[in-house]
Amino acid sequence: MEWQQLEYFRVVAKQEHFRKSAEQLNISQPALSRSIAKLEEELGVPLFDRSGRSVELNKFGHHFLIRVENALNEISMGVEEINHLKNPYTGTVSLAFLPTLGLTILPDIISHFNNMYPDVEIQLFQSKTTANIQQLLNREVDLCLIGPISHHPEIEWHPLLKEELFVYVPAGHRLATKSSIHLSEIKEDPFISFKRGLGMREITDHLFEEAGFTPAIKFEGEDVSTLAGLVSSGLGVTIIPAFHGISSDKIKQLSISESKCFREIGIAWLKRSTLSPSAALFRSYVIDCHSS
Known part of the structure; x- marks a missing residue:
């Protein structure tokens, strides 16, 4: 049973006349008759009561027509959706990102892209690095905005930017009047950290290791605003x-004298997976914007 057969059947069912149906379909009447006869043979029942060139749907035909129209409408909608998705300017992009990017970097990227391509829908998924990577591997998202991924066999990662990190202290803190400090100057202070498993936690752990001490962690959080709020309350x-x-x-922002106090952010995608035109457009846009 072929899609074309079903379309021919629907037209004949509406016209109830083979010649008129053949003219509408722009095929010969014998070809149309053969197609309908083959369909009936496959189903094992007649679909029409025939009287010369005129035909009339029988009981089987009426029941079958309802299903055929539903099926053809679904196919038509599917074709329309595919045409919509394959247009880079009207499709959908699914993007996973780190929670700490939700305040500045991500809104800027989305805002600028949306100004240029307002009809592209962007679906956002916020989670920690391990979850973002798994979503990518499961093909649940097209792209990820995350920290560096080293030599993963299935994932390509392209660097976009380096974001400076700062020490934040309560306004009444002994260091609040300084503009820059060494990390060793806060080694006795209660430290408010990101939870384990988050990219920022790995970065700060590495920074403290290089500075030669382990901080006294008092609280752990998952997002920048929570950590900053705890600092503003004088908790560390x-x-x-x-x-x-x-x-x-x-709250006061202090630069860090150590030269490596930054985090690197990049965009990741599956190496052997073809991106939709809209996702490819978004990837190119983001990379081009951060290459200049």
Whole structure:
């Protein structure tokens, strides 16, 4: 049973006349008759009561027509959706990203891209690095905005930017009047850290290891705003990217003298998977914007 047979059947069922149906379908009447006869043979029942060139749907035909119209409508909708998705300017992009990117980097990227391509739908999935990678491997998302991935056999990662990290202290802290400090100057302070498994936790652990001490972790959180809020309440100090959601009357940003206090952000995709035109457009846009 072929899709074309079903379309021919629907037209004949509506016209109830082979010649008129053949003219509408732009095929010969004998070819149309053969197609309908073959369909009936496959089904094992007649679908029409015939009277010369005129035909009339019988009981079998009426029941079958309902299903055929539903099926053909679904196919038509599917073709329309495919045509929509294969257009890079009207398709969908699914993007996983780190929670700590949700305040500055991600909104800027999405805003600029949306201004240029307003009809592209972007689906966002926020999670930690391990979950983002698994979503990518499971083909649940097209792309990820995450930290470096080293030599993964299935994932390609392209660097986009380096984001400076800062120490944040309460406004009344002994170091609050400084503009820059060494990490060793906060080794006695209660430290507010990201939870294990998050990319930022790995970065700060490495920074402290290079500085030669282990911080006294008092609280752990999952996002920048939570950590900054705890600092503003005087509960400790933290290391996060630039944050502007709390008044400088409550929290102070200090540069870090050590030269490697930054995190690298890149975009990742599956090596052996073909991106949709919209996802490929988004990837190219993001890479081009951060290559200049």
